[in-house]
Amino acid sequence: MSSHDPEDQxxxxxxxxxxxxxRLLTARLVTSRRPGQWVGALVVLVLFAMLVHTVVTxxxxxxxIVGDYFVNGSIIRGLALTLWMTAAVMSCGFLLGIGLAAMRxxxxxxxxxxxxxxxxxxxxxxxxxxxxxxxxxxxLYPQLSLGIPFGHEFVTVKTAHLFTGIxxxxxxxxxxxxxxxxxxxxxxILSVERGQSEAAEALGLxxxxxxxxxxxxxxxxxxxxxxxxxxxxxxxxxxxxxxxAVQDLLYSVQLIYQQNFLIMxxxxxxxxxxxxxxxxxxxxxxxxxxxxxxxxxRDSGPGRGLWxxxxxxxxxxxGQHRGRTRNDLAGLA
Amino acid sequence: MSVSVSAAGGPAETALEESLPLxxxxxxxxxxxxxxxxxxxxxxxxxxxxxxxxxxxxxxKSTLLRxxxxxxxxxxxxxxxxxxxxGYRYDGSRNHGGRLHELPHRQVTRQRxxxxxxFQQFNxxxxxxxxxxxxxxxxxAGVSRKQAIATAGELLEGVGLAGRExxxxxxxxxxxxQRVAIARALAMQPRLMLFDEPTSALDPxxxxxxxxxxxxxxxxxxxxxxxxHEIGFAREVADSVVxxxxxxxxxSGPPASVLTSPRHQRARxxxxxxx
Numbered sequence: 001m002s003s004h005d006p007e008d009q010x011x012x013x014x015x016x017x018x019x020x021x022x023r024l025l026t027a028r029l030v031t032s033r034r035p036g037q038w039v040g041a042l043v044v045l046v047l048f049a050m051l052v053h054t055v056v057t058x059x060x061x062x063x064x065i066v067g068d069y070f071v072n073g074s075i076i077r078g079l080a081l082t083l084w085m086t087a088a089v090m091s092c093g094f095l096l097g098i099g100l101a102a103m104r105x106x107x108x109x110x111x112x113x114x115x116x117x118x119x120x121x122x123x124x125x126x127x128x129x130x131x132x133x134x135x136x137x138x139x140l141y142p143q144l145s146l147g148i149p150f151g152h153e154f155v156t157v158k159t160a161h162l163f164t165g166i167x168x169x170x171x172x173x174x175x176x177x178x179x180x181x182x183x184x185x186x187x188x189i190l191s192v193e194r195g196q197s198e199a200a201e202a203l204g205l206x207x208x209x210x211x212x213x214x215x216x217x218x219x220x221x222x223x224x225x226x227x228x229x230x231x232x233x234x235x236x237x238x239x240x241x242x243x244x245a246v247q248d249l250l251y252s253v254q255l256i257y258q259q260n261f262l263i264m265x266x267x268x269x270x271x272x273x274x275x276x277x278x279x280x281x282x283x284x285x286x287x288x289x290x291x292x293x294x295x296x297x298r299d300s301g302p303g304r305g306l307w308x309x310x311x312x313x314x315x316x317x318x319g320q321h322r323g324r325t326r327n328d329l330a331g332l333a
Numbered sequence: 334m335s336v337s338v339s340a341a342g343g344p345a346e347t348a349l350e351e352s353l354p355l356x357x358x359x360x361x362x363x364x365x366x367x368x369x370x371x372x373x374x375x376x377x378x379x380x381x382x383x384x385x386x387x388x389x390x391x392x393x394k395s396t397l398l399r400x401x402x403x404x405x406x407x408x409x410x411x412x413x414x415x416x417x418x419x420g421y422r423y424d425g426s427r428n429h430g431g432r433l434h435e436l437p438h439r440q441v442t443r444q445r446x447x448x449x450x451x452f453q454q455f456n457x458x459x460x461x462x463x464x465x466x467x468x469x470x471x472x473x474a475g476v477s478r479k480q481a482i483a484t485a486g487e488l489l490e491g492v493g494l495a496g497r498e499x500x501x502x503x504x505x506x507x508x509x510x511q512r513v514a515i516a517r518a519l520a521m522q523p524r525l526m527l528f529d530e531p532t533s534a535l536d537p538x539x540x541x542x543x544x545x546x547x548x549x550x551x552x553x554x555x556x557x558x559x560x561x562h563e564i565g566f567a568r569e570v571a572d573s574v575v576x577x578x579x580x581x582x583x584x585s586g587p588p589a590s591v592l593t594s595p596r597h598q599r600a601r602x603x604x605x606x607x608x
Contacts, residue, residue, distance in 0.1 A: 199456035199514075202402060203470035203521060204446030207438060213469070217460045292460075 065265040069256065070272070078252030079273055085166075085248065086235045089173040094227070096174065097181025102211065104186055115182065122179035128240050131172035135244045137163055169241040177234060184226040188219035220292040228285035232278045249273060353416060355380040355525060355556050356401065360410035363396055363580075370396045372580035374410070378558060378573075380524075383551045385567040385588070386560045388577035389603055394560045397577070398527050401558065402448045403441050415524060419444055446474055449518030453530040455510045457502040463489070463513050464498035470521045481520070488516040492546050508539030512546055519550075526550065528559040564607055568592055576600040 055061065069075060103115035122130070138160035147153035163171075192215050200210040242251035249270055257266040356378035363371040370393045378384050386394040399405040401412055403420035411433070412419045420441055421433040436444075458466050467488060468481035476484075489495055492512040502510050511531060518526060531547065532540040544566050551557055551570050561567065567574055567588055574591040576584040576599075584597040592608075595601045 195452060195454050195456040196458065198404060199450075199452060199458070200469075201404065201442070202445060202448075202450035202452075203473070203517070204442050205470065205473050206442050209473055214458055218458070 060264065061268065062262065062265040063268075065262055066268045066272070069266060069269050072256070072269075074247075074252045074255070075249065075269060075273075078247055078249040081247060082235070082238050082249040083277070085170065085173070085238050085241070086231070089170060089177055089238075090231055090234055093174045093177025094181045096178035098185050098216075100178060100182035101185035101189060104182065105189060119179045119182050122175055127172065127176050127237060128243065130176060131169060131240060131244060134163065134168040134172040135165065137168070165241070165244045165246045168244060169238075169246045173234065173238065173241075177230065180230055181227065184223055184230065185219070187226070188223035189215055191222045192218045217292070221289070224285065224289050224292055228281070228288075231285075232281050235277055235281065236274060354378055355415055356558070357413040358397075358401070358410070359413075361397065361400060361407050361412065362409045363393075363400065363405060363407050370580050371400070371407070374580075374582060376575065376582065376585075378525075378556060380556050381554045382572040383557045383559065383570050384573045384575060385571040386558065386575050386577060387562075387564075387567065387600075387603070391579075392577040393580040394577050395529050398450075398529050398558060398560050401525075401527055402445050402450055404450075406435075414444075414448060417444065446470075446521055447523050448525045448527060449521055449523035450527045451511070451514050451518055451529065451531050453533050455502070455507070455514045455534070457510055457514055457517070459502050461501075462498065463494070463500050463502070463505075466502070466513060467517045467520050470517065474521065484520060485516070488519055489513075491519075491549075492516050493542070506539060507535045508542045511535065511543045515543075515546055515550070524556065526555055526557045528557065528561070530560050530562070532561065532563060562607070564592060564604070576603070578603075 056063075100115045100118060103111040104119075106112060125133075138158075141159050143156055144159050144162065145153035145156040147155070196214055196218060197210055200214045205214070238248055239250040241248050242254060245251065247255075253266045253270040257263045354377040356376070358374055358376040361371050361374040362369070370391075372393075374393075374397055376384075376397075386397065388394050396405055400407050401414065401419070403412075406420065411421065418433075420436055422436055424432045424434055457463075458469065461469070464482065464485055467485040468478065471481040471484065472478055485498070486495075489497060492515055494509060494512055494516070497505070497509070497513075502513065505513070515531075528547065532543050535543065540563070544563065547557075547559070548566075548570050559567075559571075571588045573585060574588045575582055576591060576595070576597065578597075578599045584591055584595055584600045591600070592604065595604055
């Protein structure tokens with residue numbers, strides 16, 4: 001059936017009508033119920049409740065003692081050492097890693113091979129072994145000196161005095177982090193399209209400026225997630241310095257339970273502290289990722305907050321997104 | 334909307350340069366692996382002229398353009414812009430007679446500052462605002478930030494994007510991004526502008542705005558080499574049309590003759606298919 005309005009006739013002619021059309025157009029949309037998801041969610045909730053129940057009511061956890069030792073002086077000192085060691089190692093290691101990545105991508109074959117060789121060697125040896133190696137380096141080189149190669153020495157120092165536990169730990173971990181950072185940064189840099197550096201070259205920008213201001217900032221959205229991962233791994237990996245008697249969080253806990261034999265509660269103390277710290281780092285990572293994704297967002301608004309994203313992930317189609325159109329969702333982080 | 338260019342050079346310089354084309358390309362050859370892309374190109378571009386490079390894909394148009402600002406290094410032959418050899422230094426002395434020494438990157442950079450380039454994919458710096466994109470080149474070359482910002486404002490007005498300084502490239506349409514890219518290149522006050530298929534990546538309805546900007550720029554006296562498929566634009570704006578095939582110039586001349594009655598068989602076939 002076609003209408004008699006002359007304008008409509010041009011369009012109406014192409015459509016074929018059926019009896020149901022009016023009823024279909026005025027019917028209400030009902031989304032699918034997905035009973036399977038409800039059952040699954042219920043099962044998981046029950047299991048979780050059971051887990052919480054056993055952890056809270058099992059007397060062998062000795063939660064009272066965990067509470068007692070949670071802010072114990074030597075444990076807090078150990079925590080402080082873990083924190084500043086993580087920060088120091090990450091800063092130095094990452095900077096060194098950027099340098100190694102630049103070397104690997106340079107046109108100079110010597111620099112490229114050095115960088116490649118370094119990364120290959122460091123990634124091949126377990127961090128604990130490297131750490132012990134640095135701790136014992138005095139046995140290979142009892143004396144370190146600064147001077148002319150194969151010639152006169154200006155300054156000498158006894159290696160054993162210099163390479164205390166803390167320095168060995170710092171050097172060992174930094175060397176390791178630098179190797180992994182180098183690969184992460186290199187990958188990020190390679191992800192930046194060539195046109196960017198070409199346009200920069202065409203404007204007459206020098207290589208250093210192109211790397212610092214054009215390429216590296218645009219490599220960051222690719223670099224940050226992997227680096228966040230590395231940092232969280234480092235925070236936990238610092239616990240290996242306990243092997244060379246550096247008093248980090250784990251070693252402080254071990255010292256206490258070696259005396260009072262309350263192994264489980266004290267390990268819980270360390271565990272809880274590690275969980276708190278890594279969670280804080282993850283939150284920090286989220287904000288840094290958002291900062292570097294500035295140019296990539298379609299809208300210029302602040303986007304969804306952390307809390308809204310967490311809720312969104314939990315509730316999914318039952319929560320935040322109900323009633324939204326696809327265009328709304330496309331603009332969200 | 335209009336874009337204009339200021340005249341360059343003092344009286345004595347101008348007298349010498351009037352006789353010399355702004356761009357001289359001689360014997361340019363370039364291989365990519367075993368594939369010969371440029372097979373002996375000789376080309377002159379006079380100051381103030383617009384030269385359009387046409388040809389099928391793979392004919393070497395883009396490679397030729399990129400050799401002019403040394404983004405591609407020719408295997409033999411040379412490019413001269415405003416009397417200066419690009420990318421190389423000639424040594425005619427007795428000891429190392431007849432050698433072209435590669436210039437260090439820093440000097441090539443300085444040469445590139447006088448040649449502006451606009452890319453098919455715009456290549457705007459996505460992590461910077463429009464303003465930061467435009468002032469990056471001049472500030473790196475030593476212009477004061479304040480001066481650069483003022484010039485940027487004028488350039489944006491000239492391309493019809495006044496007030497968009499704070500936007501990010503991602504928030505703009507392709508046509509707007511390309512116009513920002515043109516403003517960015519013009520911020521360096523180049524003597525020569527190179528356009529590598531500036532409208533090929535744009536939606537058809539956005540092409541007109543960008544072509545209008547390029548047309549205005551040509552009208553104000555900028556020397557330009559444009560690689561494009563827009564035959565209508567070539568007919569209107571070009572002073573000279575050069576047709577490439579398989580790395581060689583097979584036909585060149587004013588648009589009236591090349592586009593209406595091409596003599597070379599390959600040019601005729603191409604234009605018949607396109608027009």
